[in-house]
Amino acid sequence: MWERLIPADPGLFFSKGDPHDPRLGEVVRRLGGPQDAPLLEGADAALLGVPEDRGILANKGREGARLGPRAIRKAFYRLTPGFNPFLSDLKLVDLGDIRTQGRTLEEVHEDLASVVGEVAALGVVPLVLGGGHDLAYPDLLGLCTGLKLGEGQLGVINVDQHLDVRDLSFGGITSGTPFYRALEELPGRPLRGENFVEYGVQESHNSPYYYNWLMERRATILTLGEVQGRPIETFLKSLQLAGRGPRVLTVSVDIDAVRSTDAPGASAGSPNGLSAQDVAKIAHLAGRTERVRLLDILETCPPLDQDGRTASLGADILFWFLKGMCERR
Structure with missing residues (x-):
């Protein structure tokens, strides 16, 4: 597993140097090998970054989501552990990033599935930061492999303005194909x-063809x-339904499900959408x-962002998901 990873930049792990004001950069353990x-x-x-946006470009979207993992980490590690229960009650680690330099998109997917599988097999919840939404498929593949899931043993909630169930005839693997692949290609169904x-979908941004395709499958x-x-x-x-x-x-969050006033740095933003408060409540319930054994947060595009x-x-989504995990105990 470790040869597929690059450790996270130690400069992102923020500390005020004040024992009365700890930050998550001091709580999460950075793993180096x-x-x-x-x-x-x-x-x-375990946090896991995937700085990869070729799937978005293949879907004729805007580049920049490969910078998402670093930007989310930078913001996350400045947060505090919160109030009782504290995030410091959890044992949290950062695995770093999947290697993408010199790798094809398919190879990145294979490596991501392999790492997620190994992490899940240990009973650890993977928290995947992307990157394009195409990464949701290898996330699911890895989880199913690591937990040895058989037919009908997986439920998925996609928080997204898009359905993302295109087949691979339109540009191969793209950010629009992950849930077609999950429904049609995961081994053992x-x-x-x-x-x-599909949660928070916007009618005006989706084809009736894909709506009907999902209805035929009782989604x-x-x-x-x-x-x-x-x-x-x-x-x-x-x-309940999933x-x-x-x-x-599993819960997959495409940041474009949130309205652009709250999430201006989405790969495919919209003026309409969920509020930041809505998505925080969703994350808390999921946690x-x-x-719920996997969360991914995808399509954050820092070059399009405003004031971070x-x-x-x-x-914030990470924080509230982990806050929920504290309450599982």
Whole structure:
């Protein structure tokens, strides 16, 4: 596993040097190689960056999401452990980034799936920072491999303005293909349509063809109009639908699900969308749910951001997910 990784920049791990004001840069342990394997084995959750946006470019989107992991880390490591329960109650590690230099997109996907699988097999929750939404497929593949999931044992909630179920005939692997692949290509068919929920989708940004394709597979599509302003009620419903049968759940957050006033640095932003408060509540509920075993936060594009607001939102999503994990105990 370690040969596939580059350790995170130590300069990102912020400290005020004040014992009365600890920051997450002092709480999360930076792993530097195989000598740190015991720290990973005892962890509750592990951050993993994937600085990769070729899938977005293949989908005719704007580049820059490869810088997302660094920007989210920088914002996250300046946060505090919060109030009781504290994030410092968890054992948190940072694995660094998947190597992308000199690697094809397919090779990056293979390496990501391999690392996620090894992490999940240890009972550690992977927290994947991207990067394009194409990365959601290798995340799921790795999780299914690591946890040995069989038919119908996986439930997925995609928080997104887009459906992302294009087949590979339009440009091969792109940021628009991850959930087509998850429904059609995962070995052993762990994800069935009835356990796949699209949350916050915007009608005006999606083709009726893909809507009908999902309806034929008995997936659930909750549009923005149905969920806006009601995050707790509708996300609890989503957890129930995705979890009816499966033993493991995952949540994938495309930052473009959030309105551009709150997330200006999304690869494909929209003036309409969930609020930052909505998505924080969703993250908290996901973190509290014992069966949620993977979170990814994708499509943060720092070159498009303003005052680091989108990176800060990504950090906030991480914070509230981990806050929820503290409450599992």
